[in-house]
Amino acid sequence: MAEFIKVATLSELPPGQGKTVEYLGDKVGLFNHNGQVYAIDDVCGHMGANLAEGSLDDKVVTCPWHGWKYDVTTGVCSDDPSVKQRCYQVKVEGSDILISKGA
Numbered sequence: 001m002a003e004f005i006k007v008a009t010l011s012e013l014p015p016g017q018g019k020t021v022e023y024l025g026d027k028v029g030l031f032n033h034n035g036q037v038y039a040i041d042d043v044c045g046h047m048g049a050n051l052a053e054g055s056l057d058d059k060v061v062t063c064p065w066h067g068w069k070y071d072v073t074t075g076v077c078s079d080d081p082s083v084k085q086r087c088y089q090v091k092v093e094g095s096d097i098l099i100s101k102g103a
Helices: none
Strands: 005-009 018-023 026-033 036-041 055-057 060-062 069-071 087-093 096-100
Touching: 005 018, 005 026, 026 055, 026 096
Parallel strands: none
Antiparallel strands: 005 096, 018 026, 026 036, 036 087, 055 060, 060 069, 087 096
16 A cells, blocks of 8 residues: 655645655655646656756646656656656645655
8 A cells, every 4th residue: 555645735836836845765846737736756857957946837847957848647758758757646635745656
C-alpha cells in the first residue's frame, strides 16, 4: 500500500500555479490545473531547472530555462517524448496535499 506524506496545503498552490516541495529527499513539482493537483519530478530532464518555477498553461508547464514543455498530468515532454518525468500519486484531504511514489 502506498504511503502518502503531506507536502503542502491548497492555500499554498493557487490554480494555474506550481510549487516545489521535497518528498523523501526528492524535489517534486506540484501543479494546480483547474483545481486538480498533479505532482511530477521537479528537475527538468534537459538541464535541471526547477519546473515548478515555470509557467503553467492549461496542463503544460514550460521550463523557465530553455522552454521545454511537460504535461503535468502524464510527465511526458512534448519536445522529446522519450523524456518523461516521474509522476506521483496525489491525494487531497481537507486542505492538505499528500503525495506518494506509489506501491
